[in-house]
Amino acid sequence: MTLLVVAEHDNLHLKAATRHVLAAAQAIGGEIHVLVAGHHCAAVAEAARSLPGVTCVMLAQGDALQGPGAENMADLVVRLARGYTHLLTAASASGKNWMPRVAALLDVAQISDIVRVDAPDTFTRPIYAGSVWATVRSEDAFKVVTVRSTAFDAVPETGGAARLEVVDAPVDAGLSRRTDLALSESSRPELETARVVVSGGRGLGSAERFSELLEPLADKLNAALGASRAAVDSGYVPNDYQVGQTGKIVAPDLYIAVGISGAIQHLAGMKASRVIVAINKDPDAPIFAVADYGLVGDLNQVVPALTAAL
């Protein structure tokens, strides 16, 4: 078996998600190659060469891979897929975007968002917002898999010495072009890889209260900020803060849920956290059923007191 892992990066840095996907690849077994596809991203390929257990890093750079759009990305991966038994990438917004295109072009099923490798052809994945887990066996010769990063412990950054192969970038299919990019400016750690996440819900009451109460707490803990869907829908914070079934899946060492009741859809995004703290005035809130430490109280008093005591 030879596996191809497509790296997650921002053209400058290899994202941690890649090392989690590598752990899933190692659980499958076999020789592992990594593809770094992007624009001026040679530094990322260098970083990928040191990843343990990787024997070959392929680097594809070009204008058509700016972004990159799903159409060009899929064309490239399909061209390189021959000879491999498995194709893996992170179930991130990027991987979810282009990977199904690859599967369709190769006429194989995609197994989305796996949390466990049961056998080289058998995987477990959450369905119904994680209420149940399904174990599925792929009958295709070529397995296309996206990996839930939080379910696999990352491999170390170093230890390998892979050879580098430069491959041709695809020609631009001319189907789509990026006209604007608006990244949230934040000095905080990334939500999906932060060690501590402070998350707020409707209980915060307003955008002002959300930032007044949670930002100082997050600052003290060097935490990322997250939110429930209710808080996002109420306009307290931007969309990309959302943790849950249809938002981001996180599993930090410490997750502090403030004013979040704990709908199934939210729990789906944070239930794998190592330690969960819930602060809520309603003692019957479902969030307490998954919290290691629950504090029943008025968040307007509890949160500033917690921040001050840190």
Next chain:
Amino acid sequence: MKVLVPVKRVLDYNIKARPKADGTDVELSGLKMSMNPFDEIAMEAAIRLKEAGQASEIIAVSCGPQACQETLRTALALGADRAVLVETDEPLQPLAVAKLLKALVAREQPGLVICGKQAIDDDASQTGQMLAALMGWAQATFASRIALGTDDASVTREIDGGLETLSIRLPAVITTDLRLNEPRYATLPNIMKAKKKPLETLTPELLGVDISSRLTLLKVAEPPERRGGIKVNDVADLLDRLKNEAKVI
């Protein structure tokens, strides 16, 4: 321009899914089924394009058992002009649905297909992208804003860390994220009117599409349970436990 909107019949959003006693699948019998919420957003997007004079006709499509007619009637009540059911009792995976949709796209020649970004049952998030690939079309997934031009569309989409705006060539597939719009409810008069709107039934055989499963479902089980812990007395108690018991700060 015609707009095609696939709609899926799924277990209602408010019901917690459980495995069947024998663990062969999820228990659905006797439970309320509804239109996939992301498909409601897709329907709403199509209706708004029609209200703005940018779409001429909305065709709702569903693939699955006869009961999907209910979902299609809902789509018709919301504002679809007509509906097509591709009827089969076989389990359908995203690749098979994408192939069925491709066959329908060939028949209907829509300028745009608007899909939900994922179905809340299998959470696969594949069908729209797969259809775009099979058609050789552009795609814009996880859309939070759509502005339609004549030959192209400008779509703002949610990506890790922010938003990007794409200009995509039409025809194309767009998949909807939560914040694209707030779907309307069907009014009673429209529910009555929907009963008279055309609903055509086809089959995979008639469309010449192979829908065979590529994945075998071996087992459905409850996830590892996370037990709740304790209630702490106050902030000092919480901090003490986080530092000395859990050792996370």
